[in-house]
Amino acid sequence: MxxxxxxxxxxxxxxxxxxxxxxxxxxxxxxxxxxxxxxxxxxxxxxxxxxxxxxxxxxxxxxxxxxxxxxxxxxxxxxxxxxxxxxxxxxAPAFWHGELRRAAAEGERFWRPQIGAARKVQVEFLSANPTGPLTVGHGRNAVLGDTLARMHEATGFAVTREYYFNNGGRQMKLLGESVRARYLEELGRPAAMPEDGYQGEYIRDIARAMVQRHGEALADAAGESKTLEIFRAAAEEAIFADIRRTCERLGIRFDVYTNELDLIRGGQVDAVIEGLRARGLIAEYDGALWLKGEPLGLPKDRVLVRSGPGREPTYRTPDIAYHIEKLRRGFDSVIDVFGADHIAEHQGVLAAVKALGHDVAPIHAIIYQFVTLTRGGEKVKMSTRKATYVTLDQLVDEVGADVVRFFFLFRKHDSHLDFDLDLAKRQAPENPVFYVQYAHARLASVFREAEKKGMGLPADRSLIDLAPLSEEEIGLARKLIGLPGVVRGAVESLEPHRVPFYLLELAGDFHRYYNKPSNRIISEQRELSLARLFLARVLMEGITSGLGLLGVSAPDRM
RNA sequence: GCGCCAGUAGCUCAGGUGGAAAGAGCAACGGCCUUCUAAGCCGUGGGUCAGGGGUUCGAAUCCCUUCUGGCGCGCCA
CATH class of the missing domain: 3.30.1360.70 (Arginyl tRNA synthetase N-terminal domain)
Structure with a gap:
């Protein structure tokens, strides 16, 4: 147009x-x-x-x-x-008739403009370290990342969904020590929980499983680093299985898992250090290796390799290596999804990647603000340390996957998100998820009714005359035909929230239309009914496609 | 102190990458079910777009600045 x-x-x-x-x-x-x-x-x-x-x-x-x-x-x-x-x-109405016919004939292709041209996109998201169950905060990341991936896939990009995690650092060691402490407790032996150890009940569950499997075999040599590695690996495996299960409930999966240890063992981390050294960007003092801040425009130096025995890299160094690795793999676009607390770190990583001679233009950071939970009008206090957080699993138990996904997407990523549990649980029109889904269910119901009355759409929809459609119906069609443009905009600007907001408007237009007695889709006037059924069918297809883009179901009955 | 994000109706938030008279939902009040799903619809009231400058034919939107809130500024990630 x-x-x-x-x-x-x-x-x-x-x-x-x-x-x-x-x-x-x-x-x-x-x-x-x-x-x-x-x-x-x-x-x-x-x-x-x-x-x-x-x-x-x-x-x-x-x-x-x-x-x-x-x-x-x-x-x-x-x-x-x-x-x-x-x-x-x-x-002219004929223009809109043509658009409706095109939508009916092209199907999914119509709603999801093919702008990707098979360009390669990587979406790195979630990337939670396997130290505990996923929390509500992780949920926003997971759903945002997965939806960006879905939208790119749907519009013709070749998408890789990737999960990066740190398994070489201090936190994972602490995790192993925590499990070991619980393991010894289970056996009735003296054990000291490390100072910043993980307190959650899940640690005890893992420890119990280890007692079942190994008996007391790991107890006698409990102080040795070899057994610590066993505890760590067991914890990582158990927690990862749990994370995967939670993701599956939300319709989320990954194509590639990348971890820190592989990058260290593969030599990429050393290569980063050597590259930086060659460019004079490394300083050495206090027994550690530092990335110089000043020449990179960073506020201060950052540690790349810790002091002390082992000379272990900090999380930062593998992260630089990982981003170089992503660029090397030839993605046209690399999307990083992470919380606002990582922003300074990300800037540092990008500065280093750039200093090593790489073009960082393909890298896009989607930074989301924090999530709070509201129940009964009051904020739910959450603390990981005290293990009073609400897990993502509990949230899905409580309100269901569709609601969780929709709510997490129903906000611009850089706005704070207040997840209202009371609203989320309400099966009422003020709940936006049900409002949109209800539009689809109503339409499905119309078609069930039409079948009963022998008024179903003919197999060849193109034979139907659309001229009987009223101005109001053309208005509904006009709104509906806007969906591909919204999808395109959402992908190009990396703003998935545009789609749920659009769907809410579309559903509203439909509900208003539907409620007028004069707009009964199935009537005695056969020509009019067929034209309306045509519109209704395309509307259903558009809503289904839009919800599908969000990973939300379009139910036929509610 | 420095960096990033935000500040729009009582509340939660939208306002394609500058456009026409600022929007939605909730909350408040009043209506609509012998009908294809009332998980719906109709109506009423509600605003100094945080304040101040600037750019522009035109600014909630872009720039500067002040104020307020969130996050960060670990040899955690």
Whole structure:
């Protein structure tokens, strides 16, 4: 539609120039947009406003000149000058009929514009270290990342979903020590929980399982590092299994798992250090190796390799290596999803990657703000240390996967997200998930009714005449046909939240339409009923496609 | 102190990458079910877009600045 309008306008401007009424060429900066207010038509051009300066004429006068020279094709019903000098176009019903037919014929392809051209995209998300069950905060990350991946897949990108975790560091060691302490306790032996140890009940569960499996075999040599590695590995395995299970409940899976230890063993981490050293970006003091902050524009030096025995790298160094690795693997776009608390670190990592001669332009960071839970109008206090957090599993138990996914997406990623448990559990219209799903269920119900009355759609929908559709119905179609544009915008701007907000509006338009007695889809008037069923079917398909993009189901009954 | 994010209706938040008279849901009040699902709809009231400058034909949107809130500034990740 946009392209059509632009070409019509440009032709009119050229004719005006030939006639000596205008001096300048059609400006590239001009745009054609769908106005917010439907009263302003289906497409609006600001070309006259943009040309005003060059032409040294008032925008409205320019708009009038152009309008008088317009030659409208049959798809365009009218063009009018309005406001400060906008030229508004209204499309003919036949145009919308055509769009509906195209949607019906093309199916999924229509709703999900193929803009990816098989370009390679990697989405790294969740990346929670396996030290405990996933929390509500992880949930936002997981759903955001998975949905970005789904949207890219749906629009024709080749997507890799990747989970990166640290298994070489201090926290994992602490995890092993915590399990060992519980293990010894289970055997009735003296044991000291490390100072910052993991207190959660799940640690005890893992320890019990180890008693069952190994008996007392690990107790006598409990102080040795070899047994510690056994405890650590067992904990990692058990917790990872738990994380995977939680993800599955939310329809989330990963293609690739990458970990810190592999990068250390593979030599990539050493390569980073050598590369930085060669560029004079390494400092050595206090027994540690530091990344120099000043030449990279960072506020201060950061430790790359710890002091003390073992010379272990900090999490930072493998992270630099990992990002270089991602770029080396040839992704056209690398999307990192992480919480606001990691932002400073990410900037440091990118600075180092850049300093090592890599182009960081393909890397996009999606940084989300924190999640709070509200129950009974009060914030639920959460603390990992005290193990008073609410796990993602508990949240799914309580409200279901569809609601969890929708709520996490129903906010721009850089806004704080307040998850209202009372609202989430309510099976009522104020719950946006049910509001959208209900629209689909109602439509499904209409088709069940139509079947009963022998009014089903013919196998070949293209035979149906859409002329009986009313202006209100064309309005509904216009809204519906906007979905592909919304999807495109959501992918290009990496803002998945646009889709659920759009779906809520669409569902609202439908509910309003449906509730008017005069709009009964199935009636005695066969031609009208068929046209309405056609619209209803395409609407159902659009809603299903939109919800599917979010990983939310479109139920036939509620 | 420095960095990042935010500040829009009583509350929770949208406002495609500058456009026309600021929106939705909730909360409040009043209505609508012999009908394809009332998990729905209709109506009423509600705003100094945090404050102040600037750019522009045009600013909630871009720039500067002040204030307020969140997060970070570990040899944790």
């Amino acid at each position: 946009k392209d059509l309008i632009v070409s019509i306008l440009n032709a009119a401007i050229e004719r005006s120039r030939a006639a000596g009424q205008l001096a300048t060429a059609p400006p590239a900066a001009a745009s054609v947009e769908a106005p917010k207010d439907p009263a302003h038509g289906d497409a609006a051009s600001n070309v006259a406003l943009v040309m005003a300066r060059g032409e040294k004429k008032p925008p409205r006068a320019i708009a009038e000149i152009i309008r008088a020279r317009l030659e409208l094709p049959p798809e365009v019903a009218e063009a009018a000058v309005a406001g400060a000098g906008f030229i508004n176009f209204r499309m």
